[in-house]
Amino acid sequence: MMRLVSKSPVVAADNRHVTCRPSPAPLSDFTDKRREATRPLAFRGENFDRDFDNNTLFYDAVQVSKSKIALFAPPFFNLARDIATTTFISGAGTCKARTRQLDRHAQLWLDIYENAGPIQALGELGSFTFSVSPNESEIFRDCRVIFTMSKDNPIEWILDWVRFNRDIHGADAVLIYDNGSSAYDSATLSAALRSVAGIRCSVVMEWPFKYGPQGANSWDHWDSDFCQLGAWEHARWRFLQHARSAMNSDIDELVLSKTGKSVFEAAEQSWTGLVRYRGRWIIGIDDGLRDEMRAPHRHADFSIFMPPKYELSRLMMRRDANACLPKWTVVPGRCPTHAQWHVHSIFSWWASYFCTRDFSFRHFREIGSNWKYQRTSRVPFDPSIHKPDRALMEAFKRVDWDN
Template structure:
């Protein structure tokens, strides 16, 4: 048996902190591994390298005074052994209630606070782990922007925070850092602390494999566990008491068409959820300023990608250049059975609808091309390329220096 326990927090002050997980890896106590379900003929050259076969669970969190939740990749071939595992703590012995979600699994245990480390015994093997504290009080009544990031230039991250602060009233930040090597967590946390008007921030170290992507927009989305695990973890460890929370990537900025912030709209909505679509902003040869001496920034780009209409699988006409939706939610009003997903909230009827009151801009040039090459520029054509006036006006309202 090996007790997996890591220092859960590094802090510069009590408002801007770095958090770590208490994960369990299969290699710590057994020779068994998670086996992929994707047929071999549909696996790319790097599938085995990118697939997370070893993480049993990411973190164990005290989600309430009497319950602990373990957030995990799907168990697949390990499911029967996990279901038969017994968990022992200072409060006694219990079995887990298992939730099987999309590319994600959870174990819920009846364990009160301060019960100490938990030992697991079963056919899978014997292991022990510590429980991470619930940090939801830190974000109580905050309007939180949360994201996952890896090696994004800090300038991009700070501009993303400033925009959401000045346009939408965001006052708290939660960043899941997926193993950045360009800087450490302390550097990122210090940079977030320097931004005026941000009440608190957490850099959550999340050093797990992101996982192989699907073959296209529809097929073989079965092995990218990392972000879906992070979003459910964020919901239960950090955001239970947030006033509202916006799911947004660093290369995405939300615009309002109704003169109110997206947080305000979610809070005033009778469902507690606002979901909205996006449009690409591209770089073109005559649309680039090189006067800031650093990486290109969001405010350097304001040209729409032109629409590309085609028929979908359901034989409906759609814009193939449109972006999949994102969302902002009041966490306390989200059903407990629902799953926080990247582009929607699964198993909640309110998430089937999108509003036209908001839309987001997805910046092709604010990215590292980690997923595919997307920064090839084209010459400006006034018959095709139009400036996004609403975006430019929003840029003018942002204090980019503080």
């Protein structure tokens, strides 16, 4: 039976601040087959099956250029052969897809011109028809964009993150992938972003897919968390192709500069078009004032470094176990097309192997919901190890937190 995967429209708040929805293809709409996990049973936690996305064939189909459509998907795994034999039919004719297999992510690229209308897929998986989302890179043309994924973060935290990046780095646009928030809807979040002075445009992209099971530790069994990696490649091709520069940052992360230069400016002036930088944790201290602090707590309520914890790595090198994995800012148009936008680096691009010391970010331990692990337990203040972050405190003074 042929099923039409319904087209999800862009819902405009105004012509500069919008919410968008993908046009996904769930397997359950046209076949009994499902994606099968590759992780050995012995290493699957009790919630693995609940969290694993076995049903999303692809997240969205996007007209990435006038002659090409890309389908952004979790890895196909056991479905790969069925995908390879699938034929795609549009008003312009019939074509096969070229497959890109990336880390925890897959793409299908089709040579189909824009305005071709819905596309029909025929193959061993079944028959279904899907709509194509437009290329919306013009929204962010020449903008300095901060982009993130968020779920149920208090809107106050999100707006503080926007204001900091606006006043410290000159961000003038925001792209948020909302991963199924229930505390508010995308229109409410979009309206809040619209209220922030100095933000030229914003997109709240609804991304209601399973995030996926995490790895066992920093190294092992990172094989099933597809959601964010799919979102970052989707962001690159649907929204950010023409951005002046784009910063990958979580709501609980704020970037500091040692030189006074904006991180966007540094990326734009870099001969590679990329800057990558490490992070340090900012923690809460049990000083007897917790109950007197405003709720929810805000970034500016915290300024104490987490002390380093040195130990030997797997390669027997001394490292700080309390350090944060790097983040990055890039000029999208200068990033190689074969590279993959990853959470902590840009894969398959030699420039991403280096980190600068001109920038670092602060990772706020208490700006979070403990969704991944318990991280907000406070410790008593010890003046011998707990030091205030003077650079962060000075940056806070330069932010207009009210507008």
